[in-house]
Amino acid sequence: MSIFLVGKYCRQIIIHNPQIKNPLVLSLAQSFHLCAGRSSCNKSTVSMTQHISMSEDFFFKQLFDRVSCTYSYLLADVKSKEAVLIDPVIDLAERDVRLIDNLGLKLKYSINTHMHADHITGSGVLKKLLLGSQSVISKASQALADKHVEHGDIIEFGPHKLEVRSTPGHTNGMAFTGDTLLIRGCGRTDFQEGDAEMLYKSVYDQIFSLPDNFRLFPAHDYNGILDTTVSEEKRFNPRLTKSKEEFVEIMKNLNLAYPAQIDKALPANKVCGLYNLPSEMEEKFKSVLNI
């Protein structure tokens, strides 16, 4: 699944989901202002938060989880204060609440680009901590959520609109690509609904069809890089610059380790991160989850 943001300044956000269920893409035609803090992941230095002012009424911040190397994205309408959070992580729910409160924002939706296999979503805990907010995921994921979206659906916050696009198999604009397209890589296709041929088609049809200067923001990076562009990935992605047949062979032979948290993450993520939680998470959030 993909989501485009179409606002009054012709912005777009696309949420795409290649490998598993649904990923994200956001496109804006504005200039960026970046303020980066630092933390570490896999011995590389990465920016912990990135603040991008796109326009007077659009707010964007990139957030990072050191454990799963997951990026979350906070988007808001500056005037109405309505906000959406893409791919929140349960371990960092309190950080996200503090940030949203501190900025005076009202969380409308926490959106999962897909049912993650490497961490538990923060959307269940966030809807308890920030009353009135709702969780969102694709219908195709078959996971519990307040709102299920399908290709062509629109998600609104203030005057901004997110258009959902389906990208099965694992956008100066911006796009949130989930795990479909990673920086110089892509989502694995060896479990869940993974399908290498479908992923290849999703990337070419839904992401490489965007303008070359679109900035792409993935759900993860394991090398300390924050973002990329359509042009860079078309030229330098070692998997996606190959033919479809070569790509399928590459994906068959990745031999990646099973994600460390998958057996805990998938049962919890099927139910919005509200139930089937590991005991330490139940203990941490028992008052808000009424356990």
Ligand SMILES: N[C@@H](CCC(=O)N[C@@H](CSS)C(=O)NCC(=O)O)C(=O)O
């Ligand atoms: N070691 C990590 C899992 C790493 C991994 O499998 N990442 C996924 C996305 S999260 S399910 C992936 O698609 N990787 C593609 C790649 O080429 O690395 C852990 O134990 O969590």
